[in-house]
Amino acid sequence: MASETHIVLGTCHHDCPDSCGWEVSVENGVAVKLRGNSEHPFSQGELCPKVNRFLERVYSPERILYPLARTGPKGSGEFRQITWEEALGLVAERVHSVINDFGGEAVMPWGSAGTQGLIQMNSLDRRFFTKIGSSRQVDSLCGATAKVGASLTLGSPLSSDPMDIEFSQLILLWGTNTRLANRHLWPFIEKARSRGAKVVVIDPLRTMTAESADVFVQPLPGTDVALMLAMMHILIRDNLVDHDYLEKYTDGFDELSVQVAQWTPLRAAQVCGISVDDIESLAHDYGTIRPSFIRTLIGAEHRQHGAMFFRTLSCLPMLVGAWREKGGGFARSVGSYAAVNVDDSVFTVDSLSAGQERRPLSMNEIGQVLNDENLDPTVKALFVYNGNPLVTAPNAELIRRGLEREDLFTVVSEQFMTDTARYADVIFPACTQIEQVDVVPAWGHLYLGWNEKAIE
Ligand code: SF4
CATH class of the missing domain: 3.40.50.740 (Rossmann fold)
Incomplete structure (x- = not known):
């Protein structure tokens, strides 16, 4: 009998921001191939080295198949x-x-x-x-830290659509190794770059993303908040803030100004282990280039005082009114959109x-x-x-x-x-993802992924 092959569409189940779309080729009830779905708006046909070999996991002789x-x-x-x-x-x-x-x-x-x-x-x-x-x-575990920290500033756990990064002219990748851990966002960053965007990576580690940046800033581990405070100090000192935006959409600016006045670039430079010039230059870029987009993910939420990282970082787009433009703002996990838009009551x-x-x-x-x-x-x-x-x-x-x-x-x-x-x-x-039906809400983009069962 001739073998019959059909394609079943699905979505990766991993706790990863990209929630890639995939297609499984099934031949006589056996999954013979798994590859990226080229029509998926975010992952666009690519998976990753870990999941490219997912079928080996599905058919592993070490699977537990019985109670x-x-x-x-x-x-x-x-x-x-x-x-x-x-x-x-x-x-x-x-x-x-x-x-x-x-x-x-x-x-x-x-x-x-x-x-x-x-x-x-x-x-x-x-x-x-x-x-x-x-x-x-x-x-x-993990996510609540970032959610609470960002919400304290923004009044909501929601943040910008990461895919809007392609419309930005200044991209700050803060504490996130995008090319490895959020790899399908990178083509959107490259698109922005092809339109002249500058990419700055801020990370205590020299990651592969740092190697691809236009500017790499390397604060000592755990000192990011000092750098953010000094950036705010400079933005206020040099009148690079958006007063109209602050007046209309924020409160607490005067109190914030008093706090950040203590965080001179020199003090932050000593704490962070980077030069005053680097801090000045970073703050001036952030205060003058529009639209500007800050992208962070989950690195800092696994650290002590992680909530303060998100709370402080999300003040920066407020000061310069970065939310005004498409391609501007601040994005972390966008998983909270699912909580708002999916009625799972x-x-x-x-x-x-x-x-x-x-x-x-x-x-x-x-x-x-x-x-x-x-x-x-x-x-x-x-x-x-x-x-x-x-x-x-x-x-x-x-x-x-x-x-x-x-x-x-x-x-x-x-x-x-x-x-x-x-x-x-x-x-x-327990089943693997190709053996079950599901709906996968992403936390690195705003699409819901359908996952069809491919095999028994
Ligand atoms: S990059 Fe895509 S395929 Fe790889 S783990 Fe993340 S969601 Fe899954």
Whole structure:
């Protein structure tokens, strides 16, 4: 019989700003090729070295394909294959018993962004855990820092459309290695460049993006905010601010002026380890070239005082009125647009919780939570899905100690035997992106991506 090939369109699931569009060639039920979708407005036909070989992951002999029950000590990785009925029965029995003995809040959900889609990441889990009255996960890894910091200045977590960068004449790539970590934005920057735009990279590391810049400014790690304050000092000192914009659309300018008066270029130069001339030149470019676009991403939100980085950086476009023009402004993660434009309230059904407030538990503090004997109730059952907290959450040894507890029942949904999965009592096999339907909201552009299931 002649083989039949058809193409299925999808969207990359990774926690990456680009959310690339792809197409999967399927031959007799087998995915034989995966490549970028040339019609995708942002990724335009290219994926990346990691995902170009995604089918090797899908068909890896190391995939978990069946439910597993633990047979050895926790962490040993010793399991036996069981049926779905057996696995579901075991989990239902243990979780019922935890709820009966200790209450629903003794159950802790922990889910991250391993597969970043509305359905797989952030929907039915909310319904399920609301229904059983579990503790409520507080999503606090990384993104909340930037969101809070930028919102303190802008009054909203929203920022410019990154694709508008192509209309800019001055591009500041601040603490972001665009060519590697947001690679599909680079062609838009090159377009701006072909129209005369100047590209400045500000980064403590000499990255491959820095190598491609017109100007590279290298402050010492953790000193970016001093540089921003000195830039504001110069903009105000040299009357390069947009007074009309400040008066109409902002408040607090006088208080800000008092604060930044202390941040002379000399003081910042000493703190940042760069020259006064470089700071003066950067501030003057920013105060005179229009439109100007500041692009930052997630680097700083992984650092102590990260929120202040975003809070301070987002003052700069206010001072020069950069928001006035297309190609001007400030862009960080634009994931918040999905929260505004996608009505996912269907997934949070208040009636399921019967009006009960559920105990909030921070996903960052899973180690502390699992070891806290004073919690009332202590956590007795843990569901981990879409993530690997033993590797990605802070304080791995504390988490490991928690996962080793004999009185903790742990359920993990996974594609592979991860460090966390080795501590599970029951593991359910998880699909890869080409085996499931989803809608993927991007955080590096404003398109929603449809993901069609390509294979079983
Ligand atoms: S660049 Fe990001 S979104 Fe695009 S294929 Fe690679 S991981 Fe996926």
